Amino acid sequence: MSSPVKGVSLPQSPVKGGTPTKVPGTPADLTQSKKSSKTSSPTRSTGEEVQRFVHQNSDDEDYYTKPDFIYGGPFITVNRPSPFLDTMTPMNLPLQGTFKKSFAYFSLKDRIPVILTKIIDYLSRDGANIKSANGASEEDLNNFMxxxxxxxxxxxxxxxxxxxxxxxxxxxxxxxWIENQDNKKYFNNTWMFTECYLYRKLREGCELTKGLQNFDYFEEQKKSAFDNNVELMCIVADKMVNMVHKSEKDKRKADFVTLLKICLWANKCDLSLSLGSQVNLIQAAKDATEKLRLNPPPPPPPPKKGKKGKGPAKDAAPQAPLVISHDPFQMILDLKDKLLVDDTSKIADQIVNKADAMMKAVNANTTFKFKCSCHRLATLAGVPLCKQEAPPTEEGKEATPEKEAKEGKDKKEATPEKEGKEGKEKKEDAPKQIPCPAKMTVPQAVMFDIVCDNTGYELFADLCLAHFLVAQKIVQKVRFHVKDMPWFISDVTEKDFRYVVNACTNSNFSKEASSGVTEGEGGAVKVIKADNLRTLGQQWNQYLTDGVFQIMAEEYWTYPHVYRDMKKYDPNLYRKLQYAVAILFKGDLNYRKLLGDRNCNPTTGFEAALQGFIPAPIIAIRTVKAELICGLPKGRWDQLTAADEKWMQTGDYGVIQYCPKGEALKVADRPCMDYCQTCFGVICPEHTDI
Structure with missing residues (x-):
């Protein structure tokens, strides 16, 4: 029998006794140093027992469908259970890379390797500039690469x-967390854990160097994403300056709804979906228009006649325009049919009502009159009390009776002027009576939270919504939750946030409108300018200075955990979120974490899909870029899938969903987050985030 492996001599007779003869250089030898292998139970071939060699832990996903070699016998097909299934993600299972027709498999196999390759190319191409900008060495660059x-x-x-x-x-x-995973392989574990692990491990490559600790390998892409969509920002800014003026109820609601929808379609600017390639919505609109003209939709049905031929015929449905506009306000109308769930009207009404009620509670709050109850809470929780030690003397020893007597004599000798002066200083230095966060059941201000997704145009849209809520006095403060490291290419970090605000403040953009719209009848093409964009940027900088806008970058947003587990892994963050009048979660990653990254039934209600995660009323806004969704009308998912089985991967469709419920804020059964880190006595430090 000829050998299937060149240069390897194989035995010509069957192996007896069920034990294979070890042949140096065979696959068994080659893999033994890498993986421990197991053999299957003996089988018979031509009347003799033989034993199969099986790669028990093969890294090759296709290995399980290949024939295994039998020592001393022929090739036969061995049917082994494979972790990879040629199917979509089954219902009610977590998304993971073992389902070969799923977007999770496609992402791990094709998309993320391209993203990593682009980082390698960037390091090779611009290494000199990267080293110069970060004060890094050649060794730092090579180690990271x-x-x-x-x-x-x-x-x-x-x-x-x-x-x-x-x-x-x-x-x-x-x-x-890695140690606790049932499956520790990239494809075999849940997609959420693997993706988050990949981006966190990518960051570790920088953290292990001396000169690249603060290097953002996605920064240039994010800056280009901003520059590519400045025209859209100018268009929105020109209308925003009128939206922020105090308006009557109906207009305020209409503007609130409009800004929510602008936030939705701005979510199309996702660099992770485009593998880091720039997303220019103006060019995308032109491409979509050309595609529509080449493949126009069927004409509308003919008008229907009145009942039994009597009465006038109904008007025919208007022909859809064969133009896709890049104007953000026109886009809302053009993409109306792509918005699969629209809770904007409910959001606009209920958030305003809840904010009004919370404002009354804040104004009537008397909690600030009382001292912090850290010690009582610590006792209830069984935590040892902090001890306030007496201040050390000059010699570093405790005060003695003799020294105390001397100090008393010195006090008596103090002049009234000196005593008054010291008393005044003491009064000024006295800490404010700030209550413990664990005790507070009413926030210090009416706050709206935004858990951000992408920077650039999408963050600009989020800032516009926040500005509107503050200017219309619906809320007093907006907290922006951002990532604490570069994440999923275009996710917002604090540095990105400040870059966008400053770039708006200093923009000198001026260009003829890409749409070709003219000024007046037969006038010249309209010029888009950044005057109002600069005005908005200046106001946002002032809001940041005054604390009306607050940037928060908790670690939890880069953990691999879904949100139903937030109480377990970060109870302090969960409690902070409870102070909000509502929490707006932006984008696909946040949506996946809200739904537990599980392929739930698409008709499942939004509240049920949250699986108990309701720290406050929740708004979810995302364009669909992963194969999970909830809240759809019966039959809608089947209809869309029949037309295009990959419709959930494109970002062409969107949802704006709302859960009005929120867990009641009560006195916590644990001490506040500051307790026992530093002894503050009976007074907690002031918390600006509640």
Whole structure:
């Protein structure tokens, strides 16, 4: 029998006794150092027992469909259970890379390797500039590049997760989470955990260097994304300056609804979906218009006659325009049929009503008259009390009776002027009577929270909504929750947030309108300018200075956990969110975490899909870029899937969903987040985030 492996001599007779003869250089030898292999139970071939060699832990996903080699016997097909199934994600299962017709599999196999390759190319192409801008060495650059290459290789070959080598609390948490995973391979584990692990491991490559600690490998792409859509921002800014003026109820509601929808379609600017390629909505609109003209929709049905031929015929449905506008306000009308769930009217009414009620509670709140109850809460929770030690003397020893007597004599000798002066200073230095966050059941201000997604035009749209809510006195403060590291290419970090605000403030954009619209009848083409964009940017900077806008970057937003587990992994953040009048979650990643990254029935209601995560009323706004959704009318999912089975991967459709329920804020059964870190006595430090 000829050998299937060149240069390897194989035995010519069957192996007896069920034990294979070890042949140096065979696949068994080659894989033994890499993976431990197991053999199947003996089988018979031509009357003799033989034993199969099986790659028990093969990294090759297609290995399970290939024939296994039998020592001393012929090739036969061995049917092994494969973790990879040629199907979509089954209903009610987590999204993961083992379903080969799913977007999760496609992302891990094709999309993310391209993203990592682009980072490697960027490091190779612009290495000199990167080193100069970050004060990094050639060794730093090479080490980071090698870590990205290894990460990509481990992904495409479906290796086990590597533990983190950083000696930080965050890295230690990740190592515990990795250890607790039932499946530790990239494709075999849940898509959420693997994706978050990949971006966190990517960051570790920088953290392990000396000069690239603060390097954002996505920064240039994010800046270009902003520049490519400044014209859209100018168009919105020109109308925003009128929206922020105090208006009557109906107009205020209409503007609220409009801004929510602008926030939705701005979510199309997602660089992770485009693999880092720039998303220019103006060019995208032109491309869509050309495609529509080449493949026009069928004409509307003919007008229907009145009943039994009597009465006038009804008007025919108007022909849809064969033009897709890039104007954000026209886009809302053009994409009306693409908005699958629209709770904007309900949101506009109920948020305003809830904010009014909360405003009354805040104004009537008497909590601030009382001292903090940290010690009482600590006792209830069984936490040891902090001790307020007496201030040390000059010698560093405790005060003695003799010294106390001397100090008393000195006090008596103090002059009235001196005593008055010291008393005044003491009064000024006295801490404010700030209540403990664990005790408060009413916030310090009416707040609206936005859990951000992408920077650039999408963040601009979020800022416009926040500005409107404050200017119309619906809320007093807006908290923006951003990522604490570069994440999913275009996700907002604090640095990105400040860049967008400053770029708006300093913009000198001026250009003829891409739509060709003219000034007046037969006039010249309208020129789009950044005058009002600068006005908005200046106001946003002032809001940041005054604390009306607050940027918050908690670690939890880059954890691999879905939101129903927030209480378990970050109870302090959950409590902070409870102070909000509502929480707006932007984008697809947040939507996946809200739904537990599980392929639920598409007709499941939004509240049920949240699986108990209701710290406050929740708004979800996303364009659909992953195969999970809820709240659809019966039959709608089937209709869309029949027309295009990949409709959930394109970002062409969107939802704006609302759950009005929120968990009641009550006195916590644990001490506040500051307790026992530093002894503040009976007074907590002032919290600006509640």
């Amino acid at each position: 090698q870590s990205v290459v290894k990460l990509k290789n481990d992904l495409v070959t479906n290796k086990d997760y590597d533990p983190f080598t950083l000696d930080t609390p965050n890295a230690k948490k990740w190592n515990i």
